[in-house]
Amino acid sequence: MSKHTLAVLVENSPGVLARVASLFSRRAYNIDSLAVGPTENPEISRMTIVLNLDGHVLDQVMAQLYKLVNVIAISEMTDASTTKRELLLVKVETGSKATQIAAIVAKFEAIIVNEDAGFMTVQATGEPAQIEGLLRELTPFGIKELVQSGLVALEKGSAALSDRTLSAQGISTLHEIGTQADYQN
């Protein structure tokens, strides 16, 4: 088992998230994280899905995803070719250790976004390893609560998932409509 990150462009239509979630559930694929949001095109949403699975299952997952009519394009986001980021908000008990915590926060290029009533809320963005490192160092101080976004990823350089849609590749997706008789070969 290893971690794989998929970026998926989907039509921004009702129920798409449920379709994807339902597919992963019924095929017993385990999702580590799923982030979904708008893109530069208002008609298209982008999902970033982190999965823990055997490599040969990945092709199967991608093929199954692509069977969903609302799915437009899929690509694996490899470590080498993409920039990956997570967002963390973590509430730490400050006590008398504010200086020490601030030093750790600075070391991880994080930000203190709120400090009140003996608690400090720290915001960090970074690769998953950085986030994990920060959390490891903050844990001894007492973590009250934390929230993490799912991972998001974007290809480096000029490459873009949106270049891989059928229309971007100049493949016509226009279907002439006939009547039932035409459906018989």
Add this chain to the structure above:
Amino acid sequence: MTGASSLVKSLEAAGVDVMFGIPGGAVLPVYDPLFDSTIRHILVRHEQGAGHAATGYAQVTGRVGVCMATSGPGATNLVTPLADAQMDSVPLVAITGQVPSAAIGTDAFQEADIRSITMPITKHNYLITNPDDIPRAIAEAFHIASTGRPGPVLVDIAKDALQKMTNFSYPTSIQFAGYKPQLQPDAQAIRDAVVLIAAAKKPVFYVGGGIIKANASRQLMQIAELLGAPVVTTLMARGAFPDSHNLHLGMPGMHGTVAAVTALQKSDLLITLGARFDDRVTGKLSSFAVHAKVIHADIDPAEIGKNRFADVPIIGDLAQTLNALIPALVAEFKKNKPDLTDWWRQMSSLRSTYPLGYDLPADGSVSPQYVIERIGAISGPDSIYVAGVGQHQMWASQFVKYEKPRTWLNSGGLGTMGYAVPAAMGAKVGMPDTTVWAIDGDGCFQMTNQELVTCALNNIPIKVAIINNESLGMVRQWQTMFYEGRYSNTSLHSKRIPDFVKLADAMGCAGLLCERPEDVDAVIKEAMSINDQPVVVDFRVFRDAMVWPMVAAGTSNDEIMIARDIAPDWDSQEL
């Protein structure tokens, strides 16, 4: 016009000539313009019947089957046929009424979130709340259902969208951002397949239902005769290749022939055409055809590598794939053609040593296999045979001899008991001049026989053979084999209650009874002579007949048994 009128006009524009359904509150607006439409609407007695009838219609005609139901329970009653159609890749469009859009999400009367419910069991589905969206949704639904790997599409329409005014305009073209089935096979894949085929010493054509969906039986015949390799046809592919053909070894799988099962097991190359390595075919996957390379041709890329690694995947329409593969093989075989003499010597020996067969009951009662065999022989290969699920289904796949595609219908993937009567009804509507036999079990029949009323009232004269062993026979067989004969809850007492002849009569059908082996032919012929109403024959058969051969669930195909505790005599076979 109203959204409902727009829907009916859209269905007409999509070429719908017949649909099966039941009205109810939320879908009621549709039934008013439907009253004036050219579309024949057949009023069924249960929505499940509408769904299976649409499937039967689709399976025999190759067209899209259409069914309609109201919201809530009407829609949930379609769940089983939709799941059935999804598993067996049947092109269906299901229309459901939904509560008014303002009431959606309030647990309103007869509200069920059928779009969410059917997400995992449809190819795609829609919830329409704006009447202007109806024509496009219908056009897309028919396109999606019938292209690529066929499947069911549900269109759920809120009642207010059916009632509001709209302008009808049926699209001449539609556009999808991502949906584009690949029809044309990759040229390199064809070349790779030729290399494997030319090098094979023990090739087998492993043929699935996709050949029938692709209308590629003619090409299958060409390629099979070109290579001269054994052909096996799965449960969904019976009829795709003539049973009378010398290359045909029959059906593989849990109840397949010894020759077909062993051909796959011992093969060095599976030429897989529109089949999906279902567990009922492979048995224990890790021991399935361990020496075989695999060519896997399918229209659905997600089938590639799902259960079995494919050495050469070929994505595309099977007719186009074979049209490309055949000339490439002709050219290759001019230089180099595999010699299959040794392979055929082994397979011929297995075929002649272990033909399908059955023992007649020692008590003189009627053999269920004999009944089914005689129906097939008397009614012939031009008739359509529709089975339920269980022992009678397996016997119907074994002992009726199929010569043509679209003459054998059954619920293969989902295994839906109760499929036969409504599916036969739909098949008869699609092919009114063809004799349609439902070969059903007494258990299955009691699940959906109400549609015989529909048949009787709508001049749909199907013929139903109830293979009445007064049991849930296949379950009983498993209890015999795996539960020490402890027959928990499998006795149906259906030689006592119900009286199937009276039941048939009550439903406007001719009811016939057959209790003696010597009467079987005469009763079948009598049933064949009645064509002005449906016929139901209660064949009272031997209770303890079992389906053989059998590969027990979860075991290896190598463990095939030809009768209880009897394996083929492998030592005498040169394999």
